[in-house]
Amino acid sequence: MIFFLKKFLIYGLPLPLLLFSLTIGPADSFSFQVYTDWFRYLLGWEVQPSPEVLIQWNILENIRLPRILLTFMIGAGLAVSGGALQAIFRNPLVDPYVLGISSGSAFGAALAIAFPLISINLSAFAFGVASVILTYGFSFSNRNTSIVAIILSGMIVSGIFTASLTVVQYLSDPYKLQAIVQWTMGNLHQASWEKVHIAGFSVLAGITGIYLMRWRLNLLALGDDEAKAIGVNPLRDKILLVGFATLVTSAAVAAAGIISLYGLFVPHLTRMLVGPDNVRNVPANIFFGGSFLLIIDNLSKSLLEFEIPIGIFTMLLGAPFFLFLLKKNKVNWV
């Protein structure tokens, strides 16, 4: 029974949730007929909408649908890359934010907003990669990296990029400053098909890579020596997987700003649901990570009169939920 409940929660929930999310938005609620007609229209049926309905269709098609897809992709992407990074660095405290990827990407994106020389995405990715290399490089000593050293150097790299972000903000004109600040809070209300297309490619490519290599995460999670002892070069696998995770994170950050801690706690939730085996944990992160961010976004749109930025709302909602589960499951990390 519990088994089927878990299966449904992970694999059954996304589709109904995607459909349900179409009905949520600041506009007055649409009649049921509008949705059914719209679906019939999408499926190629002959439908004659009134001008008023046409506006509502436009909202569904160009505002709500891209936002839902973008939210789901970003949720899935952050959860998968968080889970992968935790396995790679053998550290349940790690996420794209802790390792400095988020701050690096945020700085890169802000730089591209303030001085539009290269695309926001490319700049976010470049600085995301730079921050991983810095974090890993600083913590690398005596051919080994300790769990504590990674967190420490991640915090420092993160601090450097956050400070640099402030410098960029300081130097920007008020209009751009507003855009940067809004964007660092994490927002999805500017979602568009263009953003879906741009972020979609990187997120899907990264997730596919991690999905294909998900079994190898188990090996990496046991440690470098355990991999070398059976004749596997852990460095090659690590470089590939960290590359994929960085690709996903930087694309997510470029599209929606910083959504901190999401990549940290969702993998813990799925681990409580399906166990630590990455063969099952990675798909669970994809589906549950996507659904959960969509739920959070729906709430952020509908709870209050005004919309709370998703990054802030995730923290407010996710952190207590995570603490509750942590206490309830009595998880002890050595």
Place this chain on the structure above:
Amino acid sequence: MKKEAVSISNLSFSVGGRQLLDNVSLSVEAGSLTILLGKNGSGKSTLFKIISGLIPYQSGDVLLFGRQRKHLNYKDCAQLLGFLPQFHKAVFPFKVREVLLTGRAAFSFFAPGKEDINRVNAVLEEMEISHLADRSYTELSGGEQQLVMIARVLIQNPPFIMLDEPTNHLDTYYQVKVMDKLQQLKQQGTTIFCIMHDPNLAALYADTCHYIEKQKIITWENQSDYGLFLERIYGVPFEVLDFRQKKLVTPKPFHL
């Protein structure tokens, strides 16, 4: 001429300015069960890590089945050598079955195949640890974890197995069980090279025993007085007992 699994000549190694191995030579015959002993911190594990490629060596030659260790890549190694490191800490509560499956990672890249899963089940049974298969590795006792990690090396099915303190944490039953298993593998043609601390267990099972003493490797070949030999290594007097043509020892505690 006998075939050599490992052949080391003129190997020196120092770490942090401290000389651990000074111009040592060693050979491990293929198809033998060889045991390496020595005091704590004498460089046994370091020697094992050098042979298994976990740390690079600075000078001298290390040949593995006649090929220079430096020139072997990971793929060659996976087919030649299985190694059990001394310490392992797991962070995530993987099931024992999942930990064992990772032992096949050099052979199946994307996902374990049916063959890999069958091999896991076979080894679980051989090692008599089927009852642990679905438990979390992190919740096992030290001895049970040790058994799992030994099983993980066997799953790889290499012709040469190196184990750093395989009987560590094990109760007497499993000590004998593991050593018997190693002996059995030896009879099937596998070369076994172990680090151990118990001279008696070593004497009961080993074809050859090597000792590290003062940066050098000495081989015990029934020469001179066994008790004095061990006293030189460990700095404790020993009494020698005869047992079925083997020599067993017991340390003479200072208060007796």
